[in-house]
Amino acid sequence: MVSVTKRIEQIKQPRGGYIPIKSFSSKELTSSNELKPSENIPPNLIGITVDYLTRLMLNPAEGAQEAFNISLIGANRANKLMIAKTLVGQIHDLDDESITAAINLVKYDSVLRSGFIPEDTMLVPNEDTLFNVKEMVTRSLNFFDEYGPITLDSFTFLGGYSDKITSGDGDFLTADTLWDFKVLKANIKPQHTLQLLVYYLMGTNSIHDEFQSLKKLGIFNPRLNTVYSLEIETIPQEVIMAVSKDVIGY
Incomplete structure (x- = not known):
């Protein structure tokens, strides 16, 4: 493909x-x-996290399972669906727990997009990363209010x-x-x-x-x-x- x-x-x-x-x-x-200067999470994961959390906040009724559907499909292919389901259950809003779970869940996008299977090690975003993700999602929501x-x-x-x-x-x-x-x-x-x-x-x-x-x-x-x-x-x-x-x- x-x-x-x-x-x-x-x-x-x-x-x-x-x-x-x-x-x-x-x-x-x-x-x-x-935005804060010192993120500790790879930029590609931050980008996907901002994208999917924006989708969730735009359509909260559909839930995190729909917003993070590609991540769940990737996790299933990597036989990590139980881990992914636990993470998706922790994503509700733009609080620190939700953002942390989202960052760890979007790792599995790579399975579907490139075949790469990520390590199980949990990523722990620092305060700057958490702040920046929340701010960028807020900017995205404001963008859609205008456009x-x-x-x-x-x-x-x-x-x-x-x-x-x-x-x-x-x-x-x-x-x-x-x-x-x-x-x-x-x-x-x-x-x-x-x-x-x-x-x-x-x-x-x-x-x-x-x-x-x-x-x-x-x-x-x-x-x-x-x-x-x-x-x-x-x-x-x-x-x-x-x-x-x-x-x-x-």
């Missing part, structure tokens, strides 16, 4: 990228709190996959925008903008009718509290054709 991210790693993009960073407008949102509501989330691209890309899932749709969450310490890069375009093109070929009415592509980075957006109609047709053929394989 080849995921969207794995496929993009294989691609040598034109100079500046298929969609140059400068094509996106950016806007920094206001926040009352600065929402969500029309579709945690979606796959059934009907849109190809011989070159056989898996991958997107983050969020609002009425007119496809959104990808990136918890990054620096500015977005060409691989991020290409990933977003691939998601859009696969989405328009998928079973999800919601993609047909989209007008924009967007990235939100809760670490920098910055929104990046691009009008789809400004993307050159030759770029869309090249990515469709050479990257996705349509």
Whole structure:
């Protein structure tokens, strides 16, 4: 199986990228709190934790089991489902216990995404990490207050996959925008903008009718509290054709 991210790693993009960073407008949102400097958890785990806790807080009625579904599937494949179920039972809110359990649960995403089975050792986030995760989830919720509501989330691209890309899932749709969450310490890069375009093109070929009415592509980075957006109609047709053929394989 080849995921969207794995496929993009294989691609040598034109100079500046298929969609140059400068094509996106950016806007920094206001926040009352600065992030703390000394996290002790790997950035990739923090990013997934912020993503899934945001989903939980947006849809509390669905519960942590739904928000952390990919982690649970990964844990099951690694024969760690009992550990994972204990962790998911500890996730209720944005308190320290919930954040700690979430960080340890999202370790199992790697089983599903790359086949890597993590160690059973429990990670213990320090105070800065706990503060930052809570703040970034709060920023994400504030983002959706301004740019929402969500029309579709945690979606796959059934009907849109190809011989070159056989898996991958997107983050969020609002009425007119496809959104990808990136918890990054620096500015977005060409691989991020290409990933977003691939998601859009696969989405328009998928079973999800919601993609047909989209007008924009967007990235939100809760670490920098910055929104990046691009009008789809400004993307050159030759770029869309090249990515469709050479990257996705349509």
